[in-house]
Amino acid sequence: MTVKERGFGLGASMALTLASSLLWGVAHLAVERRKTGLALMFGYVVMLGGILTVLTAFSTHLLSLAVQPRWLVGFTVAVVVIAIVWTGVVIWSFVLVRPPSSDRIGRFLTTALTLALCGLILTPTLYATRLAYLSRDVVNTLFPSATATAPIMAQDPWNGARRVNFLLLGGDAAPNRPGVRTDSMTVASVDTETGATTLFGLPRNLQRVQFPEGAARDQFPFGFTGSGPDTPGLLNEIFQYAEDHPETVPGVERRRRGPTLIKQTIGDILGIPVDYYALVDMKGFAEIIDAMGGVKVTIKEPIVYGRYREGLLPAGTRRLSGAEALWYGRSRTDSDDYVRMGRQKCLLNAVAKQADPMTVLNSFERLAAATKRAISTDLPQDLLPAVIDLSQRVKDAKIRSLSFVPPLINTVYPDWSFIRRKVAETLEARPAARTATSAERTPGTDDLDAPVNLDATCA
Structure with a gap:
């Protein structure tokens, strides 16, 4: 030196x-x-x-x-x-x-x-x-690494489609029954240009479901009736039934049979193609919430949960743990499927709003592990950048919802043509420039939640 x-x-x-x-x-x-x-x-x-x-x-x-x-x-x-x-x-x-x-x-x-x-x-x-x-x-x-059947176009990832439809499933497994039942089923139809989104909710107990043309319809020509006391023939059983019965979706490998048949079936019910699906396991969803440090929701009325009324979620604004949030989203004690559907929508909305960047970064490792266990999807990796870009537009656009539950439909004897017609009318209608007052609202028009008012459970 x-x-x-x-x-x-x-x-x-x-x-x-x-x-x-x-x-x-x-x-x-x-x-x-x-x-x-x-x-x-x-x-x-x-x-x-x-x-x-x-x-x-x-x-x-x-x-x-x-x-x-x-x-x-x-x-x-x-x-x-x-x-x-x-x-x-x-x-x-x-x-x-x-x-x-x-x-x-x-x-x-x-x-x-x-x-x-x-x-x-x-x-x-x-x-x-x-x-x-x-x-x-x-x-x-x-996410699958490639799309062999539908290559992603660099300039237009949606290949000219005006709308893309995502099927969001909530899977609920239980010790007293085999497999997974999709107790929550919602199709998010998103305008690829504006991000305007319409949510179509279907109830778990929809009966006599008509399968699209193919092996499944050949087996159940008059609608799905299940295969015994454990499967009475409800919409939420189709996913697992396809997994257990390869003949319903011939040529499709295991773990893809359920998604394939439920996508085709729900697309046929609504009269629109279902492009991609995502299944969230409810127990895994609880792990995600715990990794976030809980989720804050407002409970308007006390919620009793458990077959033997084991617990109670008091009314008020509180931060729920994963286990409590799971009961908030799945309890039907003293209520019914349709109230539960509303709470599930509230819960998903609360999680989306509270998963801010700092929360995600602080618990990223736990969130990553929980996410891998909780979610399955057929959305290809190549499409993820386009989905991220589309999600930013969705945040700034109007989100409407229409749930096909009583009294809008009869779940035992559904009017399939009415459902498809209602979906078509809804997608053709432009969102209203303002929200109508309660006196102006007409069920089934621009105020899509008016017939069942499921969103009223959200604060």
Whole structure:
């Protein structure tokens, strides 16, 4: 080392080392290594400029990139490289300006400062790479990697479709019955241009369900009637029935039979194609809520739960644990399926609103593990960026809902043509520019919730 490199006291050494961690090249300039110092400063400015450009010019696409495995790998590599270079610059700067070997206390303190600075750089890097790894793992676990039958177009991911329809299923397993029953079934029909969304809810106890043309209809030509006391023939049994009876969906592999038949059946009931599905296991959903730290809801009337009235959720605004939220969404004690459908909608809405970025980041690992256990879907990875983009438009658009429950329909003898006609009329109608007053509302028109008023359970 030169005399200048060894001539710094404790204060100057610590100040230059700290300054070099904030602006590369400061220590090099102090020891008259001007070319190296200026090159480091230039590299630092370029790096910061690149980061700021990405965060500003591409801010609307960052969430879309976060669901693409190849971009997550690129992000991980970039972050690690930057952290290694940054740490190397800090250590290099320390070596240039550290106190002489005779100043043992000074060397100890500057060494401790350097290690602390390196820790400050490496710790968030490790955290960011961990998040990227978990995100990539979730995407690869939940979403199919390719769409062999329907290639995604780069410029128009929806291939010219005016609407895309997502089937949202809530699966409820129980110890006293085999398999999973889809007790919650909602189709979200989304306008691909505006994000305007209409939710169509179907009750679990819909009977004499007509299957679309094919093997299932050949087996049940007059509607689904089940196969015994454990399966009396309700809509919520079709998913598991298809899994247990391959002949209903010939040529479809296990774990895809249920989704295939329920998508086709519900699409046929509503008269619209169902493009994709997502099934949320209710017990896994409770784990997601626990990972979030609970969910706050307003309970207007006390809710009794359990076959033997084991518990009570008092009225009032409270934060529910996963187990309590599960009972809030599934209890039918002293109520019925249709009230429960309303509470489930409220619960999903509350979770969506309260899952803010900080909450997600703070419990990301637990949320990722719970999500992998709780959700299954056929939404392809290639389409995730487009879905993220569409979801942003959905947030700013009007969301309407229409639930096909009594008195709008008879669940024992449903009028299938009426349901399809109502869906067609609803999708053709434009959302009202304002919300009508209670005196102006006409059931079945713009105020789609008026016939059953399920949303009244939400605060």
